[in-house]
Amino acid sequence: xxxxxxxxxxxxxxxxxxxxxxxxxxxxxxxxxxxxxxxxxxxxxxxxxxxxxxxxxxxxxxxxxxxxxxxxxxxxxxxxxxxxxxxxxxxxxxxxxxxxxxxxxxxxxxxxxxxxxxxxxxxxxxxxxxxxxxxxxxxxxxxxxxxxxxxxxxxxxxxxxxxxxxxxxxxxxxxxxxxxxxxxxxxxxxxxxxxxxxxxxxxxxxxxxxxxxxxxxxxxxxxxxxxxxxxxxxxxxxxxxxxxxxxxxxxxxxxxxxxxxxxxxxxxxxxxxxxxxxxxxxxxxxxxxxxxxxxxxxxxxxxxxxxxxxxxxxxxxxxxxxxxxxxxxxxxxxxxxxxxxxxxxxxxxxxxxxxxxxxxxxxxxxxxxxxxxxxxxxxxxxxxxxxxxxxxxxxxxxxxxxxxxxxxx
Numbered sequence: 060x061x062x063x064x065x066x067x068x069x070x071x072x073x074x075x076x077x078x079x080x081x082x083x084x085x086x087x088x089x090x091x092x093x094x095x096x097x098x099x100x101x102x103x104x105x106x107x108x109x110x111x112x113x114x115x116x117x118x119x120x121x122x123x124x125x126x127x128x129x130x131x132x133x134x135x136x137x138x139x140x141x142x143x144x145x146x147x148x149x150x151x152x153x154x155x156x157x158x159x160x161x162x163x164x165x166x167x168x169x170x171x172x173x174x175x176x177x178x179x180x181x182x183x184x185x186x187x188x189x190x191x192x193x194x195x196x197x198x199x200x201x202x203x204x205x206x207x208x209x210x211x212x213x214x215x216x217x218x219x220x221x222x223x224x225x226x227x228x229x230x231x232x233x234x235x236x237x238x239x240x241x242x243x244x245x246x247x248x249x250x251x252x253x254x255x256x257x258x259x260x261x262x263x264x265x266x267x268x269x270x271x272x273x274x275x276x277x278x279x280x281x282x283x284x285x286x287x288x289x290x291x292x293x294x295x296x297x298x299x300x301x302x303x304x305x306x307x308x309x310x311x312x313x314x315x316x317x318x319x320x321x322x323x324x325x326x327x328x329x330x331x332x333x334x335x336x337x338x339x340x341x342x343x344x345x346x347x348x349x350x351x352x353x354x355x356x357x358x359x360x361x362x363x364x365x366x367x368x369x370x371x372x373x374x375x376x377x378x379x380x381x382x383x384x385x386x387x388x389x390x391x392x393x394x395x396x397x398x399x400x401x402x403x404x405x406x407x408x409x410x411x412x413x414x415x416x417x418x419x420x421x422x423x424x425x426x427x428x429x430x431x432x433x434x435x436x437x438x439x440x441x442x443x444x445x446x447x448x449x450x451x452x453x454x455x456x457x458x459x460x461x462x463x464x465x466x467x468x
Contacts, residue, residue: 062086069111071104072255073248077240081108088235089115094187096172096232097210099239102287105210108237109168118206122165124158129171136179138195147196159192159203172209172232173218177225184228207232242284242291249280252288256295269302274309282319294319352427429464432457441468 062082065071071082088095089112097105106125113123131139138148142157158167169175175183186192187207191200209232218224242249253271261268271279284290294316298307301315312319431450439445447457461468 065111065115069107069114071107072252073245074251075240075245075248077238078245078248081237081239082111084235084237085111086115088112088237090117092117092206094206094232094234095208095237096215096235097208097237097239098215099210099212100241100285100287101212102289103239103241104288105212105239106168106170108239109166109208109210112208113166113168113206116166116206118164118166122162123168124162124165125168125170126158127170129174133176136176137182140179141182141192141194143195144197147194151196154194157192157194159186159205160201162205163203164205166206166208169207169209171211173211173213173215173224180225180228184225184231187228187231242287243282247280249284249291250276252291253279253295256292257299260296260299264300266299267305269299269305269307271312272306272308275307275312278309278312278319425464428460429466432460432464433466436461436466436468 062079065082065086066073071078085095085108095112097108099105109125110123113119126139128136137143138151138155138157140157140159142155142160143151145151145154169183182192186203186205190202190204192203193200215224215229215233219226219229242252250271254268257268260266279291279294286293298312298315302311304311432446435446435449436443439449443457443461444454447454450457460466
């Protein structure tokens with residue numbers, strides 16, 4: 060079946076390459092009995108893909124059930140999945156079938172599988188490996204033939220490293236992984252979905268659908284949409300009912316949904332965090348400047364210490380003068396009292412020293428910051444991404460500093 064036909068059948072809107080790739084994998088794995096792990100942020104539509112796999116597979120005429128593992132209390136989830144015998148715990152007044160028994164020969168979709176407690180994870184692993192399980196409070200082994208599709212919005216590999224999820228179960232679940240891209244990575248799909256949600260809402264409520272002006276359209280394309288498709292649908296319905304005009308501008312959109320802000324451009328090159336979990340922003344470049352200044356001060360202290368040591372020892376020979384010459388800037392004279400004399404000794408470069416000459420150097424952090432940014436941009440031929448990486452700051456911070464200091468590229 061063609062990808063567009065699958066989209067039409069299951070109501071999927073969008074032409075993102077990442078989305079099309081995920082649909083392609085779902086189509087190919089549907090005809091098998093392999094376990095599938097669907098990953099992606101909350102609200103991207105993972106359950107829709109479980110229906111695609113079930114409806115295009117050989118079990119499409121058999122039962123399908125979706126179970127939200129995070130919504131079932133830890134003390135009852137084993138009973139919900141595998142069933143229990145009468146009297147096995149308080150309140151078990153009669154025997155009950157679990158989901159694995161009720162949908163035998165069908166498909167179970169375990170959403171938020173990362174929320175399963177460790178004991179349940181061990182039971183689930185046994186079902187996947189042997190097709191067998193035991194009801195709570197029973198000793199009888201029951202066979203089952205169920206297609207399992209799991210989904211999660213957490214990184215299970217990190218959960219494994221943290222000891223919160225069994226490694227063997229992770230590999231058993233992720234026989235075929237499918238990643239659903241977040242809405243912010245789907246480009247023009249955002250506007251297509253927004254328009255679809257507005258049209259559907261207008262038809263249900265018998266009102267005229269709203270239309271976004273160009274500036275409002277640009278605003279929703281730049282927004283990060285942390286709630287993904289679910290959040291976009293809520294916003295579309297809010298705008299449909301609260302907009303004063305049917306042609307909605309960016310200003311009116313911001314008034315209706317204040318959370319929508321222009322926060323995607325420029326993109327952050329790399330997310331880094333300190334020990335307290337706070338993200339680095341303007342402090343990065345200031346810290347770098349402070350560390351550089353500290354290093355210069357340490358070098359200066361060592362130089363003065365070496366000079367003092369030579370003075371005390373009375374070493375005023377050629378080696379001492381050569382050391383002083385090597386440690387002084389060729390363009391700036393250096394004045395110091397030589398050992399065993401009361402007269403100052405002047406070390407000069409090729410030009411004679413002019414007493415009227417004054418040497419001033421700005422100690423402003425802002426000036427040093429600007430100078431460092433200019434040097435980095437020249438070094439990388441005005442490539443902001445490389446310059447930001449060299450400075451140890453985000454590209455977004457560099458972009459703002461360039462505007463702040465009025466640096467011309």
